[in-house]
Amino acid sequence: MADLDYDVVVVGGGVLGTFHAYHAMKKGLRVALLEQDNMPKSATVRNFGQVVPSGMNTKWQEYGRKSLKTYKKIHAKFDITVRQEGSIYLASDDEEVQLIEELREINRANDYTSILFTKSECLSKYPGLNEKYVKAGLFFPEEITVEPRTMIGRMHKYLKKKGVSIFYRAKVIECNALSNQVSTQLANGRMLLSSKVIICNGNDFKTLYPQLFAMSDLEISKLQMMKTKPQGNYKISGSILTGLSIRRYEAFAECPSYLKIKSREPLDSLEKKWGVHILFKQAMDGGVILGDSHEYAAAENIDDLGFDLNMEIDNLMIDKAKEIFQLPTYEIDQRWFGMYSQCKNSDIFEKTIDENIHIVTGIGGKGMTGSAGFAKHNINQLFNI
Structure with missing residues (x-):
């Protein structure tokens, strides 16, 4: 069964993938967000929830400061557990x-x-x-804290309200570049077609592109x-x-x-x-x-x-x-x-395959602080906005 209605499919429902989906939605794009489990279970929900641009170098502090604005803007409309206590x-x-x-x-x-x-x-x-x-x-x-395990679930609810299609237990087994689209094949038999795919999940990267993964740093x-x-x-x-x-x-x-x-x-x-x-x-x-x-x-x-x-x-x-x-x-x-x-040897892993499949992962300990700001920059770059 094919679903033809997406501009971008984001693979990985953690903080990095979620904010890619958010910023794509904000640009008016039709977005699908895929999470392999029933909810994110990895790094996104296993950290302090400290959003601290102050701890980052100058480049990533700028992304972190944009993240602060994004968190606060969303929280003003929909409770995502933000506490601004410095x-x-x-x-x-x-x-x-x-x-x-x-x-x-x-x-x-x-x-x-x-x-x-x-x-x-x-x-x-x-x-x-x-x-x-x-x-x-x-x-x-200006800095904030969030409750990671609660925040990511509420972010998904917010994205659903805004029209993002979110699929849970959606294990990706194959991505193929077509003439002007990408097909994303799921283990449950469903296939999604989109203009672009952004892979933000290290496990999916390892499964889909094992040789590239092995050659990475x-x-x-x-x-x-x-x-x-x-x-x-x-x-x-x-x-x-x-x-x-x-x-x-x-x-x-x-x-x-x-x-x-x-x-x-x-x-x-x-x-x-x-x-x-x-x-x-x-x-x-x-x-x-x-x-x-x-x-x-x-x-x-x-x-x-x-x-x-x-x-x-x-x-x-x-x-x-x-x-x-x-x-x-x-x-x-x-x-x-x-x-x-x-x-x-770098601050994040980025690799483009066949023009329209983009791997973005390896953000390290910067994820909770830097993802929202970096994702905005990356969406603008990938879609020439």
Whole structure:
């Protein structure tokens, strides 16, 4: 059975594919969005839900800032769980203070609002923060959080209301370029015809184009996270990023002092071994999400990362978190890991096949923050808008 009515078929219902579908719809295109499961189950729903352009380099911060506008614009019409409570980077020593001061100057030049907080201002705004840990903070008031598992489902409902056709359990088994169209064959026997196909799902990319996938520079990052039991009346607002994040995030690599400061770090610490940098965010149920860690493997060796949680990593993160925040409880309610693909040598994987089949994947940890802004740019580019 063939369906002839689409300008673009987007493969992958995660955040990157969903916002490609959104921006295509906004341009008046007829859109179908395909999700292989009954709802997205991968990286999109297995992260903090921190939308933090402040942590990105100059190029991707611009995409992230456009994402902020998109999230807020949609949320004003349809609740997608946006909370604008800002983000803060907490510096724990003089080197990290120097980096946040330098980042403030970079963002002043970029016309992106940031506010330097003194130690006392940090302690006043964030109850439970350990006064022995914090020396200063850099606050970004425009930044938001979302609830990933809820947000993506609500985005799909919003797209349906706007006329996007969404197909679940729609496993793609073949894409073929025709004279002026692309046929997309599903495992359930259905075939969709469209002017273009955009593949935003790493699993479908691997299945449909195994040789190209094998030749790519994609690697997989495995992140461990956890959530405490609800904290009662205790409230912590926005995204909390700490000293290890300052030393890790790409935005700080543009600071003049970054390389010298990084060169003085010990190479054999457990934090470096497991790629740990401590983040906090309070979930809607009152529990506090904390993490995370990073283990890497080439995409074709994903099984090397295993299917289990490494309790040494979890215990390390809890111990580090306790040095930063004195929460009412550190009793853990949930533990999980997420995996995302990224490129070793570029910021995203893009490949066009036969002019009208476009692979866009490997956005890495930038997905929740950068996808909405990047997708707008990419749709405009692909359709010459």
